[in-house]
Amino acid sequence: EPEVTQTPSHQVTQMGQEVILRCVPISNHLYFYWYRQILGQKVEFLVSFYNNEISEKSEIFDDQFSVERPDGSNFTLKIRSTKLEDSAMYFCASSRTGVPRETQYFGPGTRLLVL
Amino acid sequence: KNEVEQSPQNLTAQEGEFITINCSYSVGISALHWLQQHPGGGIVSLFMLSSGKKKHGRLIATINIQEKHSSLHITASHPRDSAVYICAVEEDSNYQLIWGAGTKLIIKP
Numbered sequence: 640e641p642e643v644t645q646t647p648s649h650q651v652t653q654m655g656q657e658v659i660l661r662c663v664p665i666s667n668h669l670y671f672y673w674y675r676q677i678l679g680q681k682v683e684f685l686v687s688f689y690n691n692e693i694s695e696k697s698e699i700f701d702d703q704f705s706v707e708r709p710d711g712s713n714f715t716l717k718i719r720s721t722k723l724e725d726s727a728m729y730f731c732a733s734s735r736t737g738v739p740r741e742t743q744y745f746g747p748g749t750r751l752l753v754l
Numbered sequence: 755k756n757e758v759e760q761s762p763q764n765l766t767a768q769e770g771e772f773i774t775i776n777c778s779y780s781v782g783i784s785a786l787h788w789l790q791q792h793p794g795g796g797i798v799s800l801f802m803l804s805s806g807k808k809k810h811g812r813l814i815a816t817i818n819i820q821e822k823h824s825s826l827h828i829t830a831s832h833p834r835d836s837a838v839y840i841c842a843v844e845e846d847s848n849y850q851l852i853w854g855a856g857t858k859l860i861i862k863p
Contacts (some may be wrong), residue, residue: 674851682797682840682853695849728795743787743851745797 641665645731645746652721652753660716660749662731671714672732672743673706675699682730688714721753756781758854760841766860773828775857777841780822784844788815788826791838791856800826800839831861 644663652658664671673685687694688706705717714733718725728750732743757780767773777786788800801808801815803824808815812831817824828835838856845852 672851676795681855682842682851684850684852687849697850730797732797742799742802744799745789747794747796750795 641744643731643733643744643746645729645749647749648747649750650752652751654723654753655720658718658721658751660718660729660731660751662714662716662733662746663712664714664731664733665735665744666712668733668735668744670694670734670736671706671708672734673716674730674732675727676730676748677724677727685716718751721751723753726751726753756783756843756845756852758841758843758852760839760854760857762857763855764858764860766862767831769832769861769863771831771861773831773835773859773861775826775839775841775859777824777826777854778822779841779843779852782846783822784846786817786824787842787844787851788824789840789842791840793837797840828859833861833863836860 646661671688674682675685676682684697686696686700686706703719707715728748730748731746734741734743759778761776785802785804787802790798790800803815803817812829814827838858840856841854842851
């Protein structure tokens with residue numbers, strides 16, 4: 640069964656460093672999402688992406704964050720200058736369509752620790 | 755902005771018991787999702803509902819749009835059902851999923 644994959648599974652970085660989290664969505668899916676979950680807290684929506692542009696973004700998704708689909712298979716989340724509070728689990732998801740809404744399929748997550 | 759509330763926060767039951775987890779939300783939605791988060795963190799979509807009822811194996815999800823309420827039921831619960839069950843809603847006005855805090859379910863053998 641097709642699945643969403645994410646790399647790396649864990650990343651440790653120093654505050655102020657740039658990180659790139661990678662996701663490979665399911666191949667025939669057109670809508671892509673990033674979510675984060677700070678330890679012990681709710682999952683939060685970051686951004687949705689369709690047709691090579693951002694569809695929606697939350698207040699969390701500020702200028703420090705960017706997303707890209709560089710090559711037709713990967714979907715990346717870049718954090719330019721990491722802060723301690725960026726430590727969280729980051730989940731990528733994809734869906735075949737966005738309207739009407741369909742089930743989102745989630746990757747296993749990347750656990751980011753900023754020191 | 756929608757507030758998504760789940761109850762109970764924690765639920766411990768014996769194997770075989772019928773389980774009900776509740777979710778309420780505050781403003782109009784286009785769809786409601788039930789998801790399962792395993793201890794390792796992975797998230798699996800269980801259901802997406804916009805009306806009525808859906809069933810998949812031992813899991814049943816219902817939604818009452820007028821009352822802004824949904825329930826997830828597990829029949830004949832099993833220890834492998836132990837996980838965090840999360841309700842998330844999509845508002846009419848945007849495509850962002852707003853997540854509840856989750857219900858941590860433990861099924862004892």
